[in-house]
Amino acid sequence: xSRLIIEADHAESAYWSDLWRYxxxxxxxxxRDILVRYKQTVIxxxxxxxxxxxxxxxxTIVFGKLAKMPSGGIPYPVLVYAxxxxxxxxxxALSEGSNSLVANANMLSKIYFPRLIIPASxxxxxxxxxxxxxxxxxxxxxxxxxxxxxRLLALPAFTALGFFAAFGxxxxxxxxxxxxxxxxxxxPFIVQFGLYLSPVGFSSxxxxxxxxxxxxxxxxxxxxxxxIEGFRWAIGGPAASTLDGNILGISIGMVALMAFLGLRYxxxxxxxxxxxx
Amino acid sequence: MSLAIRVENLSKRYLLRHQAxxxxxxxxxxxxLADRAKSLFQKNRLxxxxxxxxxxxxxxxxxxxxxxxxxxxxxxxGKSTLLKILxxxxxxxxxxxxxxxxxxxxLEVGTGFHPELTGRENIFLNGAxxxxxxxxxxxxxxxIVAFAEVEKFLDTPVKHYSSGMxxxxxxxxxxxxxxxxxxxxxxxxxxxxxxxxxCLGKMNDVSQSGRTVLFVSHNMEAISRLCxxxxxxxxxxxxxxxxxxxxxxxxADHSKQTAGEIDLTALPRAFxxxxxxxxxxxKNLSAETGGAWCFEYGTPLEFAVDISVTRPLAExxxxxxxxxxxxxxxxxxxxxxxxxxxxxxxxxxQLRVKIPDFFLNPGTYVLGFSIATPSHNxxxxxxxxxxxxxxxxxxxxxxxxxxxxxxxxxxxxQLNRL
Numbered sequence: 001x002s003r004l005i006i007e008a009d010h011a012e013s014a015y016w017s018d019l020w021r022y023x024x025x026x027x028x029x030x031x032r033d034i035l036v037r038y039k040q041t042v043i044x045x046x047x048x049x050x051x052x053x054x055x056x057x058x059x060t061i062v063f064g065k066l067a068k069m070p071s072g073g074i075p076y077p078v079l080v081y082a083x084x085x086x087x088x089x090x091x092x093a094l095s096e097g098s099n100s101l102v103a104n105a106n107m108l109s110k111i112y113f114p115r116l117i118i119p120a121s122x123x124x125x126x127x128x129x130x131x132x133x134x135x136x137x138x139x140x141x142x143x144x145x146x147x148x149x150x151r152l153l154a155l156p157a158f159t160a161l162g163f164f165a166a167f168g169x170x171x172x173x174x175x176x177x178x179x180x181x182x183x184x185x186x187x188p189f190i191v192q193f194g195l196y197l198s199p200v201g202f203s204s205x206x207x208x209x210x211x212x213x214x215x216x217x218x219x220x221x222x223x224x225x226x227x228i229e230g231f232r233w234a235i236g237g238p239a240a241s242t243l244d245g246n247i248l249g250i251s252i253g254m255v256a257l258m259a260f261l262g263l264r265y266x267x268x269x270x271x272x273x274x275x276x277x
Numbered sequence: 278m279s280l281a282i283r284v285e286n287l288s289k290r291y292l293l294r295h296q297a298x299x300x301x302x303x304x305x306x307x308x309x310l311a312d313r314a315k316s317l318f319q320k321n322r323l324x325x326x327x328x329x330x331x332x333x334x335x336x337x338x339x340x341x342x343x344x345x346x347x348x349x350x351x352x353x354x355g356k357s358t359l360l361k362i363l364x365x366x367x368x369x370x371x372x373x374x375x376x377x378x379x380x381x382x383x384l385e386v387g388t389g390f391h392p393e394l395t396g397r398e399n400i401f402l403n404g405a406x407x408x409x410x411x412x413x414x415x416x417x418x419x420x421i422v423a424f425a426e427v428e429k430f431l432d433t434p435v436k437h438y439s440s441g442m443x444x445x446x447x448x449x450x451x452x453x454x455x456x457x458x459x460x461x462x463x464x465x466x467x468x469x470x471x472x473x474x475x476c477l478g479k480m481n482d483v484s485q486s487g488r489t490v491l492f493v494s495h496n497m498e499a500i501s502r503l504c505x506x507x508x509x510x511x512x513x514x515x516x517x518x519x520x521x522x523x524x525x526x527x528x529a530d531h532s533k534q535t536a537g538e539i540d541l542t543a544l545p546r547a548f549x550x551x552x553x554x555x556x557x558x559x560k561n562l563s564a565e566t567g568g569a570w571c572f573e574y575g576t577p578l579e580f581a582v583d584i585s586v587t588r589p590l591a592e593x594x595x596x597x598x599x600x601x602x603x604x605x606x607x608x609x610x611x612x613x614x615x616x617x618x619x620x621x622x623x624x625x626x627q628l629r630v631k632i633p634d635f636f637l638n639p640g641t642y643v644l645g646f647s648i649a650t651p652s653h654n655x656x657x658x659x660x661x662x663x664x665x666x667x668x669x670x671x672x673x674x675x676x677x678x679x680x681x682x683x684x685x686x687x688x689x690x691q692l693n694r695l
Contacts, residue, residue, distance in 0.1 A: 006365060006374040008288075028405040032391055032398075039393045110388045111406055112365035182306040274366045275291065 015267075019114045030121040034128055048129040049136055052084045059084070063201040072203045074236040075144045081137055082235045083200045083228040086162040089130040090224055091191045093163075097122040097170030098187050101178050105277045115270045119174045123167050130159075137235065149237040158230035161255055165223045168259030171266040178277050179269070198224040203232070205241055217246055223258065226251020280377060281458055281489040282340040282363070287372035289333040289358050289513075332358040333369075334513045340491070342378070342457075345484035347504035347521060348493045349528055351641070351663060352602055354510040356493045360384060360460055363491070378457035378489070381408050385462070387447030392436035396427050396446055399435055403450045417453045424475070425449035452479045458489040463496070495602050495641040497525060498668055529571050529667045537561040537569060539662055541582075541646070550654040553590045554621065556646050558583040559661055562629070570662050573669040574639050579631040582646055590621040591650060595628055598645040598659065599637075607642070607683050611649075636684045639668045 038044040056077055063069045064076035071079050100122035101108065101115070108115065141148070177183040199207070204225055208216040219225055226248045233243040333355045340346050348356050361367045363374065364382035389406040390399050400421055404414035414421075422428055425446040427438075435443055461480075477499075484490050484503050494500050500507065500521065507524035509517040517527050541556040561570060562579040572578060584595065595618075596611025612618055612628070645659040 002377075002379055004365075004374075004376040004380070006362070006369065006376070008369045008371045008373070024411055025405045028402050032394065032402050035398065036391055036393045106385075107389050107406065109366065110384045111382070113406075180306040180309070271368045274361070 015114065019116060022113050022117060025113055026117045026121055029117060030124045033121055033125040037125060037129075045132060048132040052081065052088050052133045053136055055088075056081045056084050059201040069202045069206060072205055072232075072236075072241040073239040074146070074232070078140055078144055078146060078236065079203060079232060080201060081140055082231045083198075085130065085134060085137060086158070086227045086231050087195065087198060087200045087224065088133065089126055090162055090166045090227070091194065092129065093123045093126040093166035094170050094173065095187050095191055096126055097166070098173035098177050098183065100170075101174045101273065102181070102184075102277065108277055109274050115273055116171075116266065119170050119266075120167070123163070123170060126166070127163065141235070146235070146237055146239070151234045151237060154230070155234045158227055158234060161230065161252065162224070162227040164259045165227060165255045168255065168262035171262035172258070175266045175269045175273075178273050194222075194224065197222055199228055203241070204229055204247075216244075217250060220247040220250040221254055223251045223254040226255075279342050280339055280375075281342045281344070282377070282491075283375040284339070284363075285337050285373045287333055287336045287359070287362065287374065288331060288370050289355075289362060289367070290370040291330045291332055293328045293330050331513050333362070336372075336510070336513075336515045338508055338515065338518055340489060342489055343487045344506060345490040345492065345504045347500040347507040347524075348491060348510065349495075349497075349500060349507055349524065350510035350516075353512075355513040356510055357384075357462070358513075359510070360462055360491070360493060363460055376458065379408070380458040380460065381454045381456035382460040383407075383451050383454075383462065384460075386444065386451050390435060390443075390447060393434055395434055396422075396431045396438070399446065400450055403447065407451065407454055408456065409454065413455075421449045421453050424452060424479075448476060452476070452483075456488075458491070459483065460491045461493070463494045497528075497639045497641075497666075501525060501668060525667070529665060541658060541661065544658050544661060547645075547657045547659040548654065550648070550656045552656065553588040554584055554586040554593065554648050554655050556582060556648065556656050556658055557585050557625075559646070562631075570644075571665040571667060573667050574637075575669055577631060577633045579629070581627050581629045584626045584628060584648065586621050586623050586626065588623060590648075590655065591619070593618050593621050593655070594649050594651070596647060597630060598647065600643040600645060600659065601683060602641050602643060602663075611647075634687050636686045637666045638683055638685060639666045640683065641665055642683075 038047065041047065043050070059080045060077045063080070064071065069076075097119040100118045104118050108118075173183055173187060177187075204216070204219065207219050229243060229247060233240050336355075336359065348359065350356050358367075360382065361384070362369050363376070364380070364384065366382075366384075387403065389403055391402065394402065400418065401411070401414055405411070422431060425442075425448070427442055427446050430438065430442065435446070438446070480490075480492075480503055490503070492500065492504055504521050506519065507521045508515065509524050509528055511531070516531070517524055537560060539559045541558055560581045560583075562581055563572065563577065582595075594611040594613045596609060596613075598606055599608040600606050610632075642664050643659075644661050644664055645657075646661055647657040648655040649657070
């Protein structure tokens with residue numbers, strides 16, 4: 001027989017085991033969101049492929065052909081697509097995840113479950129999109145005769161880095177969004193701005209050459225710099241520029257900090273969600 | 278018998294924010310920043326805009342395993358807050374609760390239903406939300422479908438369902454929960470008559486199957502049928518607990534303490550009318566109740582409403598409205614048919630209203646009054662007083678059909694053998 005004790009000003013001691021008990025709900029919610037995502041669309045899941053593909057083409061023309069940015073040894077479309085993949089995942093996870101609590105307000109005020117499940121399942125849905133659009137990358141690599149190297153084995157690690165960057169940030173924003181609906185307007189702005197602040201359309205070497213080493217290291221405080229350069233390094237093979245250890249270290253540190261602060265803020269405000277949403 | 282739920286000194290405080298114009302419920306970042314900036318110069322400014330409100334105060338009770346317990350009280354007495362704390366949706370400010378056994382709460386049917394998903398998909402989703410395991414849902418799947426009577430539409434998205442089908446499916450999932458402790462808010466009054474009958478039967482089964490049930494309702498008749506014991510809340514505090522009959526009597530007695538005369542001038546208006554005339558005072562004239570707003574089922578209702586007319590009013594229509602506690606309007610009668618008025622000169626008037634055959638079923642209702650002309654509203658109060666209709670000898674032998682219906686209009690029946 002299960003026994004439950006609810007006490008005022010007592011942190012939920014069984015929080016993490018509860019999270020495990022509610023894993024089926026997490027599974028069902030993710031499943032619901034994946035099912036619903038492309039319902040009543042004509043081309044359905046193809047959207048997950050078309051969006052990064054078209055953006056890649058535009059960026060290749062604008063940055064590669066018109067602005068003639070250096071590509072650092074790998075074909076420009078591959079350079080852009082390798083960055084587009086994690087960036088699209090990060091940006092969609094950020095916007096979907098941040099709105100997820102407010103979008104499920106009704107559930108929050110009627111049913112108990114660890115609230116962490118909601119933003120987590122929103123991020124998972126974006127992750128499925130990410131996996132689908134990764135298929136295009138294999139096509140691109142074949143087209144440009146880039147043979148896979150052992151570096152590809154590091155790709156899951158960089159994916160995890162991107163995952164935690166998105167999850168940490170969206171926990172924080174989702175909790176803030178419950179209290180201050182201003183964040184509804186802030187998030188699209190962050191996403192739009194971030195696209196230009198991250199080295200998606202160009203190699204981050206450009207920043208180093210133009211502004212020097214110090215600015216380059218500061219640049220890595222944007223955690224997506226490490227994730228994107230990691231993707232390029234893993235995918236481009238020997239032709240790609242080397243991966244700067246400092247840059248990666250700073251980005252990993254930033255992701256860890258964001259995930260920690262995000263989770264802490266979420267846990268601290270979680271209990272009052274039902275009262276203020 | 279062992280204990281299923283033990284509640285000790287439970288309190289819940291809400292902070293109310295007073296915002297000019299009663300704007301949105303959530304806080305705008307701009308306001309917070311502005312307040313912070315101002316409070317640098319003025320101390321305690323933030324506190325002045327907040328007010329404490331205790332939705333529950335020092336409530337303690339125990340519930341034995343297998344008991345069906347009703348929770349009653351007027352609107353705002355803290356019933357919903359209590360359910361929310363027991364279901365862990367919100368945390369108590371003070372106190373402690375011990376719950377022994379798996380608990381499922383039904384504060385709403387169909388939580389998490391997604392219109393784009395099919396009936397089949399929603400059954401699994403909703404089951405998971407209510408805390409059922411996948412294997413459990415799969416095992417009960419056929420039973421749920423049969424109960425909801427939606428076999429043919431299982432693979433249709435629920436957005437194409439009629440509202441009746443939707444509610445049936447939602448309730449069916451909830452009805453097949455087999456947690457040891459069930460918390461049920463007034464969610465049963467849904468669907469068509471035949472289905473309501475089925476729901477009530479199911480509720481009866483549940484409370485007889487040895488499971489612990491906590492049931493909140495304004496429907497006194499349902500409470501007296503389903504619950505052996507009741508908890509009575511008044512303004513966030515526990516007023517009384519005990520056998521259903523005793524508590525219901527105390528509830529009726531307490532309702533009688535509402536004054537028989539009500540000053541209408543200070544009550545909030547539903548909307549601003551043109552104000553040629555104002556509703557001034559309401560008086561309960563029903564002899565049997567001694568001026569209290571609590572009536573036995575089947576007794577006539579009689580009251581007088583005072584009106585002050587300041588400017589001549591052409592073709593006035595004066596009448597009462599009756600609402601369910603959910604806010605749904607149930608009935609409205611005006612002078613238009615029974616006492617057509619061509620005009621009212623300035624002065625004070627008293628209108629007496631008698632409803633000889635009062636057909637409301639036991640429960641809580643809200644009475645409102647209005648003055649209007651065919652072209653515009655003059656004065657309108659939608660919540661003047663809550664009235665209680667108590668079960669009586671005449672209502673004891675009721676049919677299952679009637680229990681969820683708000684009223685029983687008198688009807689003439691004739692039976693011929695064909």
